[in-house]
Amino acid sequence: PLDVQVVALDWKWLFIYPEQGVATVNELALPVDRPVRFRISASSVMNSFYVPALAGQIYAMPAMETKLHAVLNTAGTYEGFSGNYSGAGFSTMRFRVKGLSEHDFAAWAEAARRAPVRLDRATYLKLERPSEREPVRHYAAVEQGLFDAVVNLCVEPGKMCMRDMMAIDARGGMGLAGIHNVRALEYDKFAGRGTVPFATTAQPMMVAATCVPMKPREQAEEAVKLTSLAPLKGFNLSRPGASSPLLTLAGNTTLSAPRRAS
Template sequence: MSHLRLAILLPLLAALGGCNLVVMAPAGDIAAQQRDLIVISTVLMLLIIVPVMALTVFFAWRYRASNKAATYKPDWNHSTGLELVIWAAPLLIIICLGALTWMGTHLLDPYRKLDRIAAGKPVPATVRPLEVEVVALDWKWLFIYPEQGIATVNELAAPVDRPIHFKITASSVMNSFYIPALAGQIYAMPAMQTRLHAVINHPGRYQGFSANYSGSGFSGMRFGFLGLSDADFDAWVAKAKEAGGTLDRAAYLALERPSENVPVMRFAATEPRLFDAIRNLCVQPGKMCMSEMMALDAKGGLGLAGLHTTLPLAYDKYSRRGGNQAPFGEEPRFIASICTVEEAKAMMAMAPPDTTARDLTPIRGLGLPLPALALPSLTPPALTPRRPQTFTELLGLARPSQS
């Protein structure tokens, strides 16, 4: 029987041998400090868990029914010394965990600039952080290097022992930027910017991915992170410049379209302040940036006259850019909500005259035919039932007469 158990356990041990414990053996100082927090917290909690589990087994064995030599005190109910041990030990551990958490929360704040690149190695005064602008797209990662003037898709690189300053945002839904070997994860959210300061201490190729589900292409939303020497990083930048192409607004709008399992792409140049336009949701020409709209709101807004300025600028990338995802075509459409009839009349009076011929044909559910309906109770017996052709006719049949 023992040989059979051993044969069953061997495949499990072999499977565990293929595990990549990168979280417990990271290559970056921030991730290493986070690893230390995990280890110290686990050891502190085990100081209680292990003795409790051991004593549970010991008491069950020591005071078993067959052990007549064990002391039997059915009326025992209190021990001051035992109470002190039971309550003092967990209290001390909670105090230690609280202090550790408080210090780690402040020292490892992702927004906090690095004061060291490794244990005992402060950041040299002459070293400038590498600026990287990160955009989570559907379903790929865009990295913009403003200092180098390049951009890449699904590939990130940084020199060893040089602080990295990430600015992170998203184009549509929330994602989570995570490189286990470098630092902890941090969310990427549309119309917002998060930050992360980190450093890589050992050269190599590491894996990054999104740790927050974001749709059907989520599983392929992975990228390579390269830790390079200064010379190799310069060569990597030169390789990106040789690829050609410019990441301007038009190229970004094409890149932003949802796509899955995208290979590595490189752009030799980028449009200035493109990341700010992405974060402010105003990459498309004619869009008002969120920062500008908030500035107007802070000054009291534009009143009714602002409806004609701001309503066409509402951010709705799928229905306003045409293509297969625009149910009403390429023309911008919007519905205004006015509080009172007087305001609606005032708005209509300020609107410019509309000379465009409009198609007043009722909308039939995005062009789909109306399903066959049988309404015998609403049709006089003497008339032949006729299937309604539009939703207007259907409402007319279902609505009681007003006469």
């Protein structure tokens, strides 16, 4: 099968061809009668990868990978788009699909290799920024492992990959040695990703949370506390039943709804 890696961006589509070593924006070229194996992800919100002439739609989600197997049987030009609303530029988030013979597909890939730019991590981070009505463009080469870095939320320099974080968690965490990495693992789009260059930000690192394993006796004591039905009162909040909105839990337990931090 032909491998194609797909990334749904705001608001355009990125296609990476590992075998051919090229990438495109808003253009998907496929050889006719050759099985295609799509690996699909997204940079921010959920989208849906949909080419009606090719196969059913499947979701593209950040920090996840979905797969789609398909084959295009007739040469021609078709349309692809997102089938899931994703914000302001959604209505123009469309791409062209070209069904080519094997010979024409090889010629298309060779022409893409003559493009003036290559897709490295720095170029990807610029492309990732929200934009609309992006023209078709080709990249002559692709940095090794870029798609896996997109899926694992670690395209930016200095970011720990999600797979590494999960492996550390599976082994019980890093203990005190991990407190210096906690701030670096925030993947919000407004500070940790995109808006502020991670490697150049002057914001100091901070410890967001530290989890210390409890002994069995301490766990039992915590379980007793959690099953108490006594009303709870937060700092500077009204008691349950007063003017603050209430959140009713199972049984007779009530919790004052927290106020938004100023």
